Amino acid sequence: MLIAAGHNKWVKLLHRFCLLLITFHLTACAQPTQMPASSQVRLAVVNTPQDSGLLTYLLAEFEAQTGHQVIVEKSDDPFAIALAGNADIIISHYGKAGMAKFIADGYGTWPNMVFANQAVLIGPNNDPARVSDSSSLEEAFRAIANNDQTLIANNNDGISALTELVSTASGLSLDGDWYRDLGVSKGRAIKVAEKEHAYVIWGAIPFLKFQAKHHTEMAILFSKDPLLQRIMAITRPKPEHFPATNTKAAKLLETYLLSTATQAKIMRFRAAGSDHQLWWPAGRHN
Amino acid sequence: MLIAAGHNKWVKLLHRFCLLLITFHLTACAQPTQMPASSQVRLAVVNTPQDSGLLTYLLAEFEAQTGHQVIVEKSDDPFAIALAGNADIIISHYGKAGMAKFIADGYGTWPNMVFANQAVLIGPNNDPARVSDSSSLEEAFRAIANNDQTLIANNNDGISALTELVSTASGLSLDGDWYRDLGVSKGRAIKVAEKEHAYVIWGAIPFLKFQAKHHTEMAILFSKDPLLQRIMAITRPKPEHFPATNTKAAKLLETYLLSTATQAKIMRFRAAGSDHQLWWPAGRHN
Numbered sequence: 059m060l061i062a063a064g065h066n067k068w069v070k071l072l073h074r075f076c077l078l079l080i081t082f083h084l085t086a087c088a089q090p091t092q093m094p095a096s097s098q099v100r101l102a103v104v105n106t107p108q109d110s111g112l113l114t115y116l117l118a119e120f121e122a123q124t125g126h127q128v129i130v131e132k133s134d135d136p137f138a139i140a141l142a143g144n145a146d147i148i149i150s151h152y153g154k155a156g157m158a159k160f161i162a163d164g165y166g167t168w169p170n171m172v173f174a175n176q177a178v179l180i181g182p183n184n185d186p187a188r189v190s191d192s193s194s195l196e197e198a199f200r201a202i203a204n205n206d207q208t209l210i211a212n213n214n215d216g217i218s219a220l221t222e223l224v225s226t227a228s229g230l231s232l233d234g235d236w237y238r239d240l241g242v243s244k245g246r247a248i249k250v251a252e253k254e255h256a257y258v259i260w261g262a263i264p265f266l267k268f269q270a271k272h273h274t275e276m277a278i279l280f281s282k283d284p285l286l287q288r289i290m291a292i293t294r295p296k297p298e299h300f301p302a303t304n305t306k307a308a309k310l311l312e313t314y315l316l317s318t319a320t321q322a323k324i325m326r327f328r329a330a331g332s333d334h335q336l337w338w339p340a341g342r343h344n
Numbered sequence: 345m346l347i348a349a350g351h352n353k354w355v356k357l358l359h360r361f362c363l364l365l366i367t368f369h370l371t372a373c374a375q376p377t378q379m380p381a382s383s384q385v386r387l388a389v390v391n392t393p394q395d396s397g398l399l400t401y402l403l404a405e406f407e408a409q410t411g412h413q414v415i416v417e418k419s420d421d422p423f424a425i426a427l428a429g430n431a432d433i434i435i436s437h438y439g440k441a442g443m444a445k446f447i448a449d450g451y452g453t454w455p456n457m458v459f460a461n462q463a464v465l466i467g468p469n470n471d472p473a474r475v476s477d478s479s480s481l482e483e484a485f486r487a488i489a490n491n492d493q494t495l496i497a498n499n500n501d502g503i504s505a506l507t508e509l510v511s512t513a514s515g516l517s518l519d520g521d522w523y524r525d526l527g528v529s530k531g532r533a534i535k536v537a538e539k540e541h542a543y544v545i546w547g548a549i550p551f552l553k554f555q556a557k558h559h560t561e562m563a564i565l566f567s568k569d570p571l572l573q574r575i576m577a578i579t580r581p582k583p584e585h586f587p588a589t590n591t592k593a594a595k596l597l598e599t600y601l602l603s604t605a606t607q608a609k610i611m612r613f614r615a616a617g618s619d620h621q622l623w624w625p626a627g628r629h630n
Binding site for chain 1: 437438439444447448454457479482502505506508509512513568570571573574575604605607608611612624625628629630
């Protein structure tokens with residue numbers, strides 16, 4: 059596996075120009091900046107599969123089995139990479155902006171579900187509300203409220219929607235004392251929650267990255283509710299729009315990722331810094 | 345809510361002729377056999393949302409709120425109903441044959457995940473392997489093997505794939521004594537498992553239907569593993585292919601089903617005959 063190096067300024071400008079052309083539906087734009095060797099597979103992917111170590115863990119065996127080399131380019135917007143003709147295969151959250159349009163415009167194959175990552179409930183090491191004993195996020199929210207503890211809002215669309223859903227289901231109002239929105243998000247939300255001895259929800263992998271960099275007394279206390287999971291899917295750029303795409307190698311990689319053996323490996327994976335299962339196979343949904 | 349009555353022979357013949365025309369890509373076929381009134385929404389759906397009572401539970405409020413009437417037609421193949429021009433909205437497993445083709449052919453809108461149903465681990469009431477204490481299906485499989493109990497194969501693609509996945513992850517071989525494939529499926533698998541005092545996996549809703557009709561000492565013993573869930577999605581037939589489709593009402597129903605309030609209602613729903621949560625909101629994946 060090879061992590062693509064950051065592009066220089068001119069390549070970035072070229073990318074931008076290319077994206078501009080695409081918005082005018084000029085398919086002539088879909089030329090790659092670099093032709094792939096037939097044994098290379100260029101994987102454009104959202105951040106967490108790479109940041110967590112999951113891809114390194116899964117791809118080593120693929121490379122050993124097939125002799126292919128996977129060039130991983132992680133990005134907040136893997137579809138921009140694909141639209142510029144620089145990907146043979148894409149892994150992204152199913153609900154990510156860009157996925158629906160890429161498929162609906164006819165650029166990508168039918169999205170096959172591959173795995174889910176997840177958010178977690180984080181709190182003070184001593185867990186004053188004992189959320190780690192909960193059997194659902196709903197129960198954890200009630201434990202926080204009933205033990206006069208606080209959940210700090212982490213201002214992120216997905217987390218806000220999840221918080222609203224689970225509080226609605228549990229009959230807890232977000233106007234109650236147990237919930238406070240201080241306008242913070244991400245690492246800042248963790249720091250504020252730590253200061254307040256409060257709980258907070260965040261993506262498991264960003265939190266583990268934060269934990270590795272900062273001294274914190276905050277820990278992952280609850281993870282086992284399927285509502286915390288968010289599914290990712292595989293799509294492959296279609297060769298009729300992206301003639302230089304390495305379809306053969308990309309298909310091989312897709313088949314490998316969806317195989318029973320690889321799906322089972324996903325279950326066994328543990329990210330550095332946590333013994334919680336944070337990745338879930340999703341191939342059964344296809 | 346109105347359940348569509350079975351069609352008579354001539355209507356069936358007309359359907360078949362209509363489907364034949366469609367295979368020759370004559371869009372002229374996409375005329376409904378019955379024009380919907382503007383306050384009616386025709387929902388074509390796979391069996392379990394209707395069989396479980398979930399739709400009755402969810403749609404009553406939609407009908408009361410909007411004054412619309414939802415005409416539910418459940419089927420093993422809701423896409424055939426839609427292709428014949430007789431649906432305004434479809435709910436089906438994301439992985440069901442027909443979904444990918446319907447969307448890829450340009451007939452349906454982007455599939456929005458709505459909810460998941462699930463399979464369950466069923467066994468003798470006295471639960472000799474104590475699988476009900478397990479925290480995952482993997483642990484339940486190990487409990488069966490370690491307590492010299494047996495899992496009987498239920499020959500169904502999804503269940504076989506799940507069994508293979510979980511046994512691979514847990515390091516248990518399907519050639520071991522704990523697992524027996526006697527070539528049975530569905531209700532027959534339950535009867536055989538009961539006779540053998542063994543365990544078996546089946547869809548929760550078909551099992552509850554079986555349980556309501558037959559005397560059985562078998563019970564749902566384990567349900568709480570997200571691997572047991574299978575996601576369903578909503579798609580709407582596009583008006584450019586199906587001009588008589590009631591897009592306005594269908595959009596209203598889709599919005600209602602994906603709203604936080606309805607997604608929370610899905611969490612609270614319990615099917616008759618079980619106190620397990622068997623339906624899971626899936627709107628967060630969009």
